[in-house]
Amino acid sequence: MTTPRKTALIIGSGIGGLSLGIRLQALGFDTTILERLDQPGGRAYQKRTPDGYVFDMGPTVITVPHFIEELFALERGAGMLAEPDYPPHTLTDDARVRTGNSGGPRTRDYVQLVPILPFYRIWFDDGTYFDYDGDPESTRRQIGALAPDDLAGYERFHADAKAIFERGFLELGYTHFGDVSSMLRVVPDLMRLDAVRTLFGFTSKYFSSPKMRQVFSFETLLVGGNPLSVPAIYAMIHFVEKTWGIHYAMGGTGALVRAFVQKFEELGGTVEYGRGVDEILVTDGGGRPVRFPVGKRVATGVRLEDGTERHADIVVSNGDWANTYLKRVPAAARLVNSDLRVKAARQSMSLLVIYFGFRRDGTDLNLRHHNIILGPRYEALLTEIFGKKVLGQDFSQYLHIPTLTDPTLAPEGHHAAYTLVPVPHNASGLNWAVEGPKLVERVYDFLEERGYIPNLRDRLTHSEFITPDYFESTLDSYLGNAFGPEPVLIQSAFFRPHNRSEDVGNLYMVGAGAQPGGGTPSVMMSAKMTARLIADDFGIHASVRDGVPEVVGAAD
Template structure:
């Protein structure tokens, strides 16, 4: 195959994963990134000796990472994943051996995090979410013993959804209605289309257990009251392969992906914002010829993959005369996910500090009503829930000696709310940090902080080019899932593709890596990549 040229817009995890796969397929691949460093939402902020991951910090399914690092030039391995046998099955346990395979270990060190999350309730009690089935049942018995039987039934139902929805259908690309109709009956049979929170309520009577087993879609931009119950599989994905952390932070994983891309012959260009996806017209056909950068430079390419925000890609990078399907009205009609307010802070350690964990979920006094405020009413409520991340409990190198680096993330309405974050930001940050101090999560925090900054929905809209400041792309509701989610192959422009959280299958680090393989498969099919390349197996990899 003559080597053709590919351009990938954006160096998020999905974009880099797709670029690595395209390079291994035989394309000369260039990644163009607006910012001065790679990562997109996984950008890294460094200040006063602290290192802060600005985006994703929860890594699951390390086999997907291993598969990327095992790729070789002209050996793309686009077949179904070969999950290690010891990580599957009802009795599977997460161990150190599942974190980093031999290929991964050459680039980055992954370590398991246990417990997965400590979930704090507003009354001061907490629940340690863990892969160990005995520990998990002990936590349920401690807080809601009446729900032990319900958990067993939920566990079986979640496993059935996981087996069908993830292991069997995880890499299914729903490019047409026929592909969707083939699985609809199964989804109804598994009760996987009803809202997740409603699904969870069937099995648990305790409000606390309902929150514990429904909150996870918030980590990918979904409202537990609205996402389909197929998201119950997250419980089993985490239980099967665990939650992991890249030593040095998620940014170390991003840099490792860049290293892998460059070793394969690919190129990353920073400070290179795309102004336009170039399209030529031949009758009713429209075909991309590359991209034009903000400075006017044209980069010629046989195909373009956008890892940018779905709405931004079509509304701002593809001229409307070339869009018959993804017209302005349709793009703007799609419901966007909520946004985020994230505070990055460094503080002094003290003897006798409370026993925080690496990942902490701190729930407010309301659950369902707060979700409605954020997603539907789009108002900034007086109360809030937050995800407090303290990675220096695992990797002290991320902060100066004697200090912790942390961030706390609060779901907030996206910018369709009309909230003025220039006016609200400082006060809201003080309120959140004051809460952590006054409620005893980090006592005397205000006295101990040595560095503090924050981002608002305006950062997502202005810096990351996310439509309406969304934090996770298109919201994962039922009518925006599978076939109804934006497609990885553009319906409007030939040789234009999309990848990442805004496309199929959805948000979250494993999903965007799955999205990269889906998109690469479509490219391989469209460009007639020989089967021995598309499904090749690198030397030394079974």
């Protein structure tokens, strides 16, 4: 008699949920992903407009294509094979793909990845810019032009950031910090590398120019972190990008999401849309609902918003960490992730994102695929967004123009763009129905008057925007945060939400709210970490028989 396969329910079809779904199918589970929206992606939702524009509503920066190749190479029942966590080639400047197709052989079966150069054009308020492409010689040349006194500092920064990358990413990147001892073992190394001071403080050791301090610290804003408060271990982002480059999925990030869905379904998984989850069902281990905070607690399934129940051997949330516990796990089942702890956690900032289309006018834009446009104040603005939670008199923004690479995202003769402005989350009390439209107008005025997109108002053919209210309501993020818990030191590693619930058996987390953190590569890493925990919990491991991989103790 065949033993029934173990079953899994994943709440949410973001990149983390889809990545884990693929891995669970490889482990032998029968997995269903329940998605509240009408299509996959979560924060990576892609919108198509009636007038012919395609907008990625969330992440647009793709790095470490090896992580994507890994997922497309998995097969049903193959399990946690002994594939390398990182590409097997030597990590040198010559290893990075700079032209052509940057996806691996299996990736090319599903989606086309291409490298983007420069990674970012970083604009300063005085009109000068820095093309950040990860090439040391180009970097030195531009530092020599903008801040020649910082050339020696760059050499020291480069060496020290590389050491942090090698220890913090290559050696510890896939470490799940599930207990205090796992954290204590790495603290001496982090102290030795000076990786626990703030990132901005770390860069300020090497650079005296405000421009260079901004160039080498801004990236954490793209994962929800304030450079003034995140630990310097995030200097490794510089080397992650430098080593593997920045990439784009032709058709947008939505094309990558659809490719993940295709792979997941090919492996036998199921995605159901319009299936919001109201509650995670928890019993006391004997099948009785938990009413008191004592005894063994086990997740047995979910109750959907329509009242129906779905049961499975494991439940995984790819949703917002705070709302997963506050809204969906009974309070009596929560000792570690109590209301007090969850509400006390610092949430990342939120965003105002404007999606707009405009006519090409025959002149070349002095912009690139990814543009960082910094305002006149850096530290003061960050303090207002993250600390004071107010809207400042100025703003910085990330301007994304994918049609410079992929014209198919807009009608012929037009550009599709979005610009992302960091703003406080909804603990600010700001009325976005009032403040949102006002800020949109300020951004349009800025882009036109400063010459980034000349005559933008006359050329504008499509305009819409989202505010923190979108993150709070549509994406169900606590306080409208855009990236989960803020990655400060006291919310990193062991202190970041755990991928295996400390409160409820057979309940797991994946995505930006879990370890290791936010950002597209990190949520794919999170999926692998969570899959490894599940494999350990269910006694699943890979072996090789007659040269053929097989899963021992698979979920069947």
